[in-house]
Amino acid sequence: MAFYFRRLCYFPALLLVVIQLLHGVCGQLVVVEEPTYAPPPPLVVIEEPTSSPPPPLDVVNEPIFAPPPPLDVVNEPISAPPPPLNVAEEPLSAPPPPLHVVEEPISAPPPPLVKQDGNDAIVPALFVFGDSLIDNGNNNNIPSFAKANYFPYGIDFNGGPTGRFCNGLTMVDGIAQLLGLPLIPAYSEATGDQVLRGVNYASAAAGILPDTGGNFMGRIPFDQQIHNFQTTLDQMASKSGGPVAIADSVARGLFFIGMGSNDYLNNYLLPNFPTRNQFNAHQFGDLLVQHYANHLTRLYNLGGRKFIVAGLGRMGCIPSILAQGTDGKCSEEVNQLVLPFNTNVKTMISNLNQNLPDAKFIYLDITQMLEDIIANPAVYGNYQILS
Template sequence: MVAMGKLWMYCMVVCLGLALSDIVSGQVGNPFLPDGGKRREMVPAMFVFGDSLIDNGNNNDLPSFAKANYFPYGIDFNGGPTGRFSNGYTMVDEIAELLGLPLIPAFSEASGDQVLHGVNYASAASGILDITGRNFVSRIPFDRQIRNFQTTLDQITDNLGAIDAAEALAKCIFFVGMGSNDYLNNYLMPNYPTKDQYNGQQYADLLVQKYTQQLRTLYNLGARKFVVAGLGRMGCIPSIIAQSTADGCSEEVNQLVLPFNANVKTMMNNLNADLPGSRFIYVDIAHLFEDIVTNARTYGFSVVDRGCCGIGRNRGQITCLPFQTPCENRDEYVFWDAFHPTEKVNIIMATKAFNGDPSIVYPINIQQLASL
């Protein structure tokens, strides 16, 4: 643990002195990176909270039906299936690379020096509400993800001391992408009472009230730079399309999630005003998705409404089965399975979130946030 503390301190010193080093030498070496450190680290670390869109293995050892640690998941990932719900990279994998960081390890696997550049706490089937995702049995809701972060924070503080740990954390990126399952695996599930208890606006209000408390908790633990991802056009995912009797997206579901995204934007403006030193930015996933579908041919996509692997209508009724043979032309598909985008889409979205304009990421992009 002492050695880890020294490494953390060195990492922080390297990051704080990075701009000067770049001017002097034009290139920075960092011994923590697997490639010998021939790239710049823009932040000391990134901490990730979310669901299956960015889970990278936290559910692997849980008694859960929400797992992706088997082929064909990971077919295009160096190392094969890891628990990522993708054929390759997730969105946060690409963001980590753009920030000059190595891939962020899952909390379930990270120990010692592995937490040096951050930890991924995301869990498939998890939600803002603890009750979300119970159909999948075990999962790690957002509240518990935050408690897991506290465990990591205790390790950091024990080694760095409270003041130095706080200074380092204030420079780190906290990526949060929650809410999809609170609709898919709660509100829209027939065995949940939620739809009978709340209309769309009331449910969005409930979710964002809870979400605000959770983000305030992360702030109180030392987080300052937040990247919050909105919900995509969920009525257009193969799973929802497969349930519809009509062709194309379910506009009913698309309309259902609009109040959530609107509330999140309002929440972020309020938090930026209320929490000293905080910077919250919003990634408009719905806008990104619309752009990709509208300009599908420009991006090289030919299939926008069904999964590359899966069973049933639009390959969306059952997700990828173990050892199922997926489509060969994966870069032409927007969706990998019934719920999740392909690596290509993840990389496009990450890149636009990193350096895009305010129509995509508001009020500043991730690159600008990292440089503050």
């Protein structure tokens, strides 16, 4: 049994939960209990790698642009509640209403829920890093088997296939609209002033580890996506008066990161990769999160301060895994395999929040969200059940 939501390739409820989480991102940031002037202690998650430790990332040691000025919201009294978002005025305990986007005609994209003119956006920019779940065309012009710029992809998207692995909009498209931003362009297509409102660097088949997805040939791993973000910063600086001028915009921007699924599907679980012989499930989860923490710290050093990091869902229930079985049931072995990764990511986020001044990292519990949607589908509005 599967659920099909018109237009959005992810669940409308997930969009509402993200917006509710943004109370902690766009409001007062009070999660850093240490004084911001104290030097951060070393991250717990990057202690001793289970294999040989990854080489230090040169980019982390390079001087960054100018450090962003302190966020005004950090200086507000801790007791002051964050202002409510326009798009989530209902109590958090109330079941989310159906999104307007699923009730619009399929032929036209849904209107934004927040005005897109000038300063009406909740955040100045959205920067997206990830894989095929949120790729919007970065693989179109590279030699790769992981492409979606042909039908039936995009059958509900105004303009047809774009490179989104989806019939219509993706999760981050919906988030951008709810934040009052335009659809965020792919890095491969972003031009002119578009980069000032954000860029999507996600690439199908990409992973946290650089070798992940090699079976698809071309893809853009996480470290290369971060390198592309550095290029964007140079472009933004040239359009807005230099690195100091863009520092505040980058610091107030939202970074959405969804990585890790391909490190299992297109690395650990494939017989032509050595990782399964080198690491057990817990060791591999440790290795992934060590690299993950380094990459996220690198984004922090480049000016990012507000991050949403998505965990992995029940990957034993996805079509490619179901197709390998004979009974049509989810693979509990695969579901259990990714649990150490999610556990480690939660610990990593806690450490980053404690040790990186002014940073705010939020964990998006995809597993819990999907399980609730499956258990209570009628609560989430307009849906169809496909047998």
